[in-house]
Amino acid sequence: MTCTRNITILVDPEKCTGCRLCEMACSMVHHGILSPDRARIRVLRFEGGGSNVPLVCQACEDAPCIKTCPMNARRRLGNHAVVTEEERCIGCRACVYICPIGAPVVNPESGKTMTCDLCAEEGTQPWCVKACRDYGALKAVDSGKTAARKSRDSAAQAKAAYKPGKKV
Amino acid sequence: MKIVIVGNGIAGNEVAFSLRLAQKDWEITILSAEQFPEYDPCSLPYFIGGDVPRDTVFRKDFKDYRMHRIHLELGQRVTAIDPEARVVATDQGREYGYDRLVLAHGGSLFIPPIEGIDRQGVHSCKQLDAADQLSQYRGSAAVVIGSGAIGIEAGEALKKRGYAVTIIELLDWVLPALFDPETSRRLETHLNHYGLRVLTAEKVLRIEGGESVSAVVTDKRRIPCDTVVIATGVVPGKALAETAGIKVGRGIRVNTHMETSVAGIYACGDCVETVDACTGEDAMFQLKHNALEQAQVVARNVLGEPVAYAGAYAFARANFFDTRAVTFGKTTRATQCELGQLDIIERAEGEDYLRVIVKEGLVVGGQAIGRLADYIGLFIGAMWRKDSIPAIRENWALIARKGSCYPWTYRKLGELMGLKS
Numbered sequence: 001m002t003c004t005r006n007i008t009i010l011v012d013p014e015k016c017t018g019c020r021l022c023e024m025a026c027s028m029v030h031h032g033i034l035s036p037d038r039a040r041i042r043v044l045r046f047e048g049g050g051s052n053v054p055l056v057c058q059a060c061e062d063a064p065c066i067k068t069c070p071m072n073a074r075r076r077l078g079n080h081a082v083v084t085e086e087e088r089c090i091g092c093r094a095c096v097y098i099c100p101i102g103a104p105v106v107n108p109e110s111g112k113t114m115t116c117d118l119c120a121e122e123g124t125q126p127w128c129v130k131a132c133r134d135y136g137a138l139k140a141v142d143s144g145k146t147a148a149r150k151s152r153d154s155a156a157q158a159k160a161a162y163k164p165g166k167k168v
Numbered sequence: 169m170k171i172v173i174v175g176n177g178i179a180g181n182e183v184a185f186s187l188r189l190a191q192k193d194w195e196i197t198i199l200s201a202e203q204f205p206e207y208d209p210c211s212l213p214y215f216i217g218g219d220v221p222r223d224t225v226f227r228k229d230f231k232d233y234r235m236h237r238i239h240l241e242l243g244q245r246v247t248a249i250d251p252e253a254r255v256v257a258t259d260q261g262r263e264y265g266y267d268r269l270v271l272a273h274g275g276s277l278f279i280p281p282i283e284g285i286d287r288q289g290v291h292s293c294k295q296l297d298a299a300d301q302l303s304q305y306r307g308s309a310a311v312v313i314g315s316g317a318i319g320i321e322a323g324e325a326l327k328k329r330g331y332a333v334t335i336i337e338l339l340d341w342v343l344p345a346l347f348d349p350e351t352s353r354r355l356e357t358h359l360n361h362y363g364l365r366v367l368t369a370e371k372v373l374r375i376e377g378g379e380s381v382s383a384v385v386t387d388k389r390r391i392p393c394d395t396v397v398i399a400t401g402v403v404p405g406k407a408l409a410e411t412a413g414i415k416v417g418r419g420i421r422v423n424t425h426m427e428t429s430v431a432g433i434y435a436c437g438d439c440v441e442t443v444d445a446c447t448g449e450d451a452m453f454q455l456k457h458n459a460l461e462q463a464q465v466v467a468r469n470v471l472g473e474p475v476a477y478a479g480a481y482a483f484a485r486a487n488f489f490d491t492r493a494v495t496f497g498k499t500t501r502a503t504q505c506e507l508g509q510l511d512i513i514e515r516a517e518g519e520d521y522l523r524v525i526v527k528e529g530l531v532v533g534g535q536a537i538g539r540l541a542d543y544i545g546l547f548i549g550a551m552w553r554k555d556s557i558p559a560i561r562e563n564w565a566l567i568a569r570k571g572s573c574y575p576w577t578y579r580k581l582g583e584l585m586g587l588k589s
Contacts (some may be wrong), residue, residue, distance in 0.1 A: 070210035
């Protein structure tokens with residue numbers, strides 16, 4: 001079953017412990033092996049500060065990778081995810097370079113890029129989100145709700161600021 | 169409403185199909201000088217080199233035009249525009265009336281005035297019919313004249329087909345418009361390593377031979393060969409616009425709504441001169457992503473929605489065999505005639521290389537090779553946001569020590585710049 005519901009993976013790096021279960025789940029569901037370098041999500045670890053940032057394709061509304069790919073291999077799926085068509089990709093990495101967060105991952109075996117397809121073939125929640133259930137650093141939310149949540153938060157803050165005596 | 173689009177390239181098709189999505193009953197006609205449905209010129213070198221089959225270069229099928237009721241007229245090169253009568257004339261003697269005209273005919277290959285350039289065995293690879301000829305041609309030694317992106321890619325493709333390849337560049341380094349000499353020298357070593365011979369600062373004087381090519385003579389030597397590929401750049405097709413009295417500069421001049429100086433005539437793609445999205449200067453980047461964005465702006469303006477075009481941006485990658493490089497924004501050479509303190513951030517780790525050009529504290533461009541290129545997008549973001557590099561340098565240690573993950577892009581930028589906490 002193909003998932004057509006528009007969801008987005010909401011990332012909260014503050015909650016990420018750096019356990020990399022998401023990477024394991026991703027490589028398992030897409031390639032059938034437990035190998036972090038086949039995962040389409042990856043956890044960026046910063047030395048010193050000890051913080052971890054899960055990086056995953058955000059499927060930009062006006063995705064620059066679709067426009068810059070010389071082989072027209074970047075394609076938007078019905079569930080809004082943007083993926084690389086493997087037969088067309090020549091591994092030039094234009095999509096990696098133009099991406100504001102460098103999200104596409106190069107498959108070490110084929111040299112071609114791959115990005116999150118939101119587990120479109122699975123018809124369930126993305127596996128990385130399920131793997132992160134205990135920590136909640138990754139959440140599957142309806143597209144549009146991420147922005148709605150943000151604006152509700154800032155509206156609440158602004159409202160509080162106008163009430164004298166109340167702490168923001 | 170009758171829409172006529174000149175040119176069946178990426179920009180022309182984007183306009184046609186976007187208009188069709190919004191307007192079911194408009195009459196949309198594309199006039200094409202070629203004989204194919206829409207294809208992507210960026211893909212051609214990979215098809216010549218045998219990396220991908222021929223059908224992957226196409227972005228559309230003839231069926232798509234029929235399904236969307238877009239009239240595609242093949243082999244009709246537009247030669248004149250009459251803006252008074254609102255009619256365009258083609259070289260086949262046909263005339264097409266329009267309510268709105270979109271010029272998206274792109275550019276044509278610049279043919280340098282070299283003696284013997286019309287000999288058999290002289291090829292190009294900007295258009296599909298030329299690429300077909302080159303891919304069917306059987307030769308063993310090739311000379312590529314010009315080392316722009318197309319020249320390098322053509323050289324790689326021919327090398328893969330077993331040719332001995334020599335690339336000749338008139339200027340002092342390869343990919344002169346895209347990379348600084350420091351980056352290009354590294355790429356040149358890579359090219360030599362793959363067995364491509366690169367000659368810079370050499371001028372081709374003539375192409376020798378009888379009916380077909382036997383050698384290329386430069387000001388320094390004579391190179392025997394049986395194939396020559398011309399890759400000396402693309403000139404915008406502004407002659408057509410001039411027949412209508414449209415104002416032209418380096419390319420066709422357009423306003424922020426992509427309309428030319430003549431009302432009812434729009435232009436987009438490789439033939440227009442627009443502004444740089446970051447600096448606001450006049451700019452001409454003949455790149456696919458700009459063509460697509462311009463075409464979308466044209467379509468929305470033709471539909472009556474007054475959308476302004478934000479401007480074009482320079483972003484290109486160069487890849488051959490296992491070398492991958494990227495460039496964005498301006499090169500050092502492009503900033504030479506401007507005031508302002510330049511500061512170059514440079515890092516080299518073995519084969520990997522990163523070079524970011526900072527002017528007055530702001531990123532204006534950058535280039536990278538190999539692994540250090542993987543997060544170049546963060547620098548592109550910094551350029552768009554006009555982030556202050558001195559401020560990042562100053563605050564970086566603090567951000568890193570605090571350990572918060574939210575400004576992670578800045579932490580990564582600092583890491584890439586080689587800052588230590």
